[in-house]
Amino acid sequence: MRHWHKRVFFSLALLLGLTMILSACGGSSSTQSSGPVQLTFWGFNQQIAEQADAFNKTHPNIHVTGLKQPSGPDQYYPKVLTAVKAGNAPDVALIEYQYIPTMVANNALVDLTKYGASDVKSQFDSSAWSQVVEGGAVYGYPQDTGPMGLFYNSATFKKAGIDHPPATWDEFAQDAVKIHALGPNYYIVSFPPKSTGWIQALMWQAGAIWFSVDTQANAWKVSINSDAAKKVASYWQGLLDKGLVATLDDFSNDWNAGLDKGTIASWPSAVWGQGVVKGNAADAAGKWSVAPMPQWQAGSKQVGMWGGSAISVIGGTKHPKEAEEFVRWYLTNDASLQIGVKEIGWFPSNLNARKYPEVNSPDAYFSNQIVDATFTDITTDPNWTWPPDLTAVNQMMGNDFAAAVANKTPLSGALDQLQQQVVQDLKSQNINVVSS
């Protein structure tokens, strides 16, 4: 028996020793020596390491490590939030605009007003800047934006006897009839029921503000089924009922094939959509063109935004001042902006970078149009606000819209249902809500 005890004691000691060695290994890699301030930066592109290196060369007191992360929203934001809770979040991270309120609701972002945000405000496009402001606080600086325009296959349009892109949604509906007349497989566009960001951008354009903050009641106001929203829903309902639009998910195989063959004749999309069109429909060079977004009122230039990101300082950082210095450099210094615009493909929020030749040169694929110019001459409704529980909202929204389209029930019903679900979800998280 004594024999046994000795052995157990020995193995326990061994185990303990092993654990200590292991934790020492782990510890040494992340303990900071008394050199420059160490910052980590999370983003979605490999090039962020290159940008960080350029910063480190000119800033001997700060060392930034850029780490590329998987960009899927279901993976990235939970990861950031968990890291914040565990106390080892990055100091700086890319946050898409639509997730800023969600992050703020989790106390995950640092307000930059006290670190000099007002000094840099004038260097950014004002519609982009309005996306990082919430309740007077500035939760990051705007990197790039996603204003909407209309990519269309001019060859298909011509075949249908249409010689100019639709300037209004009324005209768009008339063109839809002509294009469907080309054949049963021809559609002017696909209405992608699960593409939440796309539908939200259409709502935004129509002035259907889904979320806002009622400062007096200190509550979130939810108006998903407002009259303005129902107007957008009934417009698309009309096209769906007549079978004039496809209902393929965007970025799906069939959808990509439709773009390539010209049977899906247009795609209202954000400025970054040019890369998608070019990459997927490489054979269709010269057929695709870009036009301003169709309007609800002829002559206006109102659009919504689909995508775009801010660079934010993450709550819990020990070095907010240095982190802000990096963010400021990252989005105002030419060395970084050039990599962002040329290599990553930003449509920059920085006004200086908007003057780069890459943003202003004709594109042979799009018949020598200056694509980005279409996305500069726009206005956006600054009142659009994202909800504090976007992950849940989008999940419910995708289900509701997909069900409505699949079962051929009215989209306006999906809006009513979503309104109820969202109010309930916010209440269940003890967030004050007023609905209208």
Place this chain on the structure above:
Amino acid sequence: MADASLAQKPQASRHTQRPREAIGARAFSPRMIAAYVFLVVVTAYFLTPLYWLAISTTKDNTDLFSSFGLWFAHFNLIQNLSDTFTFENGIYLRWILNTVIYAVVGGLLATVVSVMAGYALAKYRFPGRNLISALVLGAVLVPVTTLALPTYLLMSKVNMTDTYWAVLLPSMLNPIGVFLATIYARASVPDDLMDAARTDGAGELRVFLQVAAPLLVPGMVTIFLFQFVAIWNNFFLPLVVLSDANLYPVNLGLATWNFDPASHQLLFNLIVTGSFLAVLPLIVMFLFLQRYWRAGLAFGSLTG
């Protein structure tokens, strides 16, 4: 009929007394034909995605979407391969290497732990044995994914996130492995043999290493295979505990190449090529070790 009998193994006809016609007739009875057809359909069902993947590695982004999925278009394989291996400074090779390290080292460690624990549970009587066995069995029912976040919080407490250990340590523990090892040790290591070794003066460690362990080898290979595949496919744990792309396994790395508007990149052809290359090692391993894999499945059917 003559052709049909050729399909039979020569030994079979030599050692049986039945007439040739009878053998042929048996092999081609309607039931057999139905079984063959069924198996062919099932095989095709399982192999079609793999076939699609193989064909797709030869296509560029445009052809991926515009050409017929199950046949070739412009042959772009060489370009895809070189792009896959050179994109982002050739990080793909690093991801493959990481996956191999995680799966091989993690699988070996898990096998050692499982076999030692399973052997102890099967062969020693000590207070709390039944409780521990029950806990292990209960742990089998806990999905690994639910443990990823607590694991992450523990790892971050000891500053071990973003190290190889963050993936390897949790991968060392495999309740199913312990369970299988218990069953296997109970069935294949006779108590008499152990007693004989003890009578000859062998200590417990020696009994385990030199008497029991060799008998447990087939079980070890099975456990290793199970854990190897589990680690190879594990996505959520590395996603949570790693943020340095240089430490990513290949599945997580490929996910970072996936298209998302915010990332501005369109790399479908690289993802497809990368995925195909990443399943090749698994296929090769299965072909060589399928005997053990089958044994493992039979275990499950007998005991589970």
